Amino acid sequence: AQSVTQPDIHITVSEGASLELRCNYSYGATPYLFWYVQSPGQGLQLLLKYFSGDTLVQGIKGFEAEFKRSQSSFNLRKPSVHWSDAAEYFCAVVVDSSYKLIFGSGTRLLVRP
Amino acid sequence: AAGVIQSPRHLIKEKRETATLKCYPIPRHDTVYWYQQGPGQDPQFLISFYEKMQSDKGSIPDRFSAQQFSDYHSELNMSSLELGDSALYFCASSLAAANTGELFFGEGSRLTVL
Known part of the structure; x- marks a missing residue:
């Protein structure tokens, strides 16, 4: 079955430090790939998406992600984290024509002052 | 720009009661999705x-039903509510012809079952 894995449940970084959140998917073909962010009690905000083409995609709030087909990965990065980035981050994929999203279990980002 | 509107934003019900959540998609979007997010899930x-x-x-209980109306809004009906139904319910919409798989999410409706 198709799946999305986010191996890190929690990540803590210091403000100003770089960040990388991992995401791996299990699917034969290249799915559509997404990263969403969710602040406590809030909705899901799309950070960035990958459909095809350039494997390095830029998103909002200074985030970027790189699709690596050989590793079935779509890791999210940010060069310098801000305290306001503390939130839950979900990787998600669309794998068929129904376009329903399959979410990973999420990574909670904590930012140290 | 208009976004996905969900109502109510918060709802408190007793066990065995019924609840209805509404979703108004972005204008011209023809596809609606419902998601359930339990605490920490x-x-x-x-x-x-x-x-x-x-x-x-997907994993929708038989106690739940939903439909999409002629104006494309959707309603999720939940009956015989259980404590485990307490969750944040998201609606998302998309335009199928865009063929991008990008879903636009509402803010969610938080259901608490006591």
Whole structure:
């Protein structure tokens, strides 16, 4: 079955430090790939998406992600984290024509002052 | 720009009661998805509709039903509520013809079952 894995449940970084959140998917073909962010009690905000083409995609709030087909990965990065980035981050994929999203279990980002 | 509107934003019900959540998609979007997110969980797909017809079904309990109306808004009806139904319910919409798989999410409706 198709799946999305986010191996890190929690990540803590210091403000100003770089960040990388991992995401791996299990699917034969290249799915559509997404990263969403969710602040406590809030909705899901799309950070960035990958459909095809350039494997390095830029998103909002200074985030970027790189699709690596050989590793079935779509890791999210940010060069310098801000305290306001503390939130839950979900990787998600669309794998068929129904376009329903399959979410990973999420990574909670904590930012140290 | 108009976004996905969900109502109510918060709802408190007793066990065995019934609840109805409403979703108004972005204008001209023809597809609606419902997700359930339990505390500390990732969103789980419940059901989707395209052009007022059910298009896919996920882990939706038999006690739940949903439909999409002629104006494309959708309602999720939940009966015989259980404590475990307490969750954040998201609606998302998309335009099928865009063929991008990008879903636009509402702010969610938080259901608390006491």
